[in-house]
Amino acid sequence: MSFPFFTKARSQKQQLDLIRDELRLVQKQIAAQVTSFEPHVQDYMAQICKAQGKLIRPGLVLLTAGATGGIKPEHITFAAMLELVHMATLVHDDVLDHADTRRDKPTPNALWGNELAVLLGDVMLSHAMVMGTELGDTEFCRMIAQIVRDVCQGEVEQSSRLFDLDMTRADYYELIRKKTASLFAAAMKGAAWISGMPADIVDELNRMGTLLGIAYQIYDDCLDMVGNEHSAGKTLHTDAEKGKLTLPVYFLLESSSDDIAAEVHDAIARREGIDYERISRTNAFQEAISRSVDEGLAQTAAARESLWLLPQTPYRDALVEMTYRLDELLENCRN
Amino acid sequence: MSFPFFTKARSQKQQLDLIRDELRLVQKQIAAQVTSFEPHVQDYMAQICKAQGKLIRPGLVLLTAGATGGIKPEHITFAAMLELVHMATLVHDDVLDHADTRRDKPTPNALWGNELAVLLGDVMLSHAMVMGTELGDTEFCRMIAQIVRDVCQGEVEQSSRLFDLDMTRADYYELIRKKTASLFAAAMKGAAWISGMPADIVDELNRMGTLLGIAYQIYDDCLDMVGNEHSAGKTLHTDAEKGKLTLPVYFLLESSSDDIAAEVHDAIARREGIDYERISRTNAFQEAISRSVDEGLAQTAAARESLWLLPQTPYRDALVEMTYRLDELLENCRN
Secondary structure, X not given: OOOHHHHOOOOOOOHHHHHHHHHHHHHHHHHHHHHHOOHHHHHHHHHHHHOOOOOHHHHHHHHHHHHOOOOOHHHHHHHHHHHHHHHHHHHHHHXXXXXXXXXXXXXXXXXXXXXXXXXXXXXXXXXXXXXXXXXXXXXXXXXXXXXXXXXXXXXXXXXXXXOOOOOOHHHHHHHHHHHHHXXXXXXXXXXXXXOOOOHHHHHHHHHHHHHHHHHHHHHHHHHHHHOOHHHHOOOOOOHHHHOOOOHHHHHHHOOOOHHHHHHHHHXXXXXXXXXXXXXXXXXXXXXXXXXXXHHHHHHHHHXXXXXXXXXXXXXXXXXXXXXXHHHHHHHHOOO | OOXXXXXXXXXXXXXXXXXXXXXXXXXXXXXXHHHHOOHHHHHHHHHHHHOOOOOHHHHHHHHHHHHOOOOOHHHHHHHHHHHHHHHHHHHHHHHHOOOOEEOOEEOHHHHHHXXXXXXXXXXXXXXXXXXXXXXXXXXXXXXXXXXXXXXHHHHHHHHHOOOOOOOOHHHHHHHHXXXXXXXXXXXXXXXXXXXXXXXXXXXXXHHHHHHHHHHHHHHHHHHXXXXXXXXXXXXXXXXXXXXXOOHHHHHHHOOOXXXXXXXXXXXXXXXXXXXXXXXXXXXXXXXXXXXXXXXXXHHHHHHHXXXXXXXXXXXXXXXXXXXXXXXXXXXXXXO
């Protein structure tokens, strides 16, 4: 078992140790969901639930829970539920991207075809909603349903605006807020809500989760440009090819090198991928990545501000560490 | 505007007139949902929401509401929500079936590709869940989430057991109970719950909805075998080809004509479609359809029993008529 998002943190405060047992409980609870399904669905679910990822969202839930009074059983269920929503979106993403592997394992669509993968994603989403109704009142259920809707709407917007040069950088931020940051925000907001925190703290942690999610997506977008496929464990360099306008692409379009800006603009206007091999060797490329990293760092810095509202605990410290870990990942993209 | 499920009823009690205005309100409310979505999702939703179908589930909600004390605004919202769930499953079905048209209109996958169609279906499902949280307590939300999960699990089971001769007739019934009857059951159960009926009435109407949904699916399965594509407005004769074991197929497998039984068995075992042209001209085929129709009629007869629990009202009479209309549709399959 590894949680790479935690384990390589800059400082050695071992924030993972703090929630190691609880993360195991989350993993167990995800695996235990398999029995809630009909016999003919269980085998598929068992296999899907085996391929658990970095558990960033559950980690955020647990650290926030610890920092707002202590981790309760409801936090474990909530963490498992959010991870299930995240896994469902990955199942559908892999269908859409025709991806054969994820985390070095065959994807559901590769194993069983697109049909079953779409339907299994639906089962996972609806099961997550059932779990949500066991956690709180209708307002809480509504929050969860709205988050799922936000994530899906963000994905629709992304798919429908490929190669769309009318999409502004503000649109990009709004898109990733929905697609990625809404689950991060939900993790922190929901955990604080379950802890019974007052509304101003819940709102502040919602804001922090949003900032962290946006920073994480910026990192992911930079990684697609500069990362190593082997160490990332997934296919890279495909965003620009597919016409996704990510932050580094915006900075290429605004590059002080007019040639590069024009080349990237024309490639997108022709609905073609940019010549990644060539562009990635230019100074304009380094500059675009660097400006993206700076924007990511601004988000994490703002995210850290929120944490001073909470009393000092090892959990709050671990949340601070988590933001620094993200800074480190962002900085690594500059080379 | 037409509601074919209602308009050709055997008797002329004009049960449609009873809820015509309210069905219009449901249609308006479905159309009004478009504004709840993000700007870039609205255009797609507007087009999807235009293609409204027979409104059987909303009709069941409204008639049950009328028969249990009167139609309230919550019933209209609930009816719109259930239809949205149904529409979302159709959007995903059309992706899986590579269907280009439905109700004589191009499908979302035909218009915008599989990617967007999958994601738009997800948005619709999650939006329906948001609507659900505006209707009742967490128990009600859980019921809705469980129904959506049942529908999706039924679809998974169907997709994963194509050409599966180990699937029994009991498995078939359980599959269609989940895939189709759970939404019919939810319509009646939920409407009675919103009306504030006691638990025994809610349970009885749940049972009735299940029977009606099973009968409806049997009718749909027979229609696929004997129907006319033009009047049905959809592609037919494809179930057996795709390996779906429907009730008429089970009766062909059990046919007293050993030749036919063996031929159908072997075709399925080889994962091939049966020779529809030839088989459909045999007595064994007529017999299989007829036995299926009989089973459908047994379900509607049992469904009618439940209605005597309710006081006599024009709405209860219309529900009785609806079951007879289904009988008529089933009988028409015999020729």
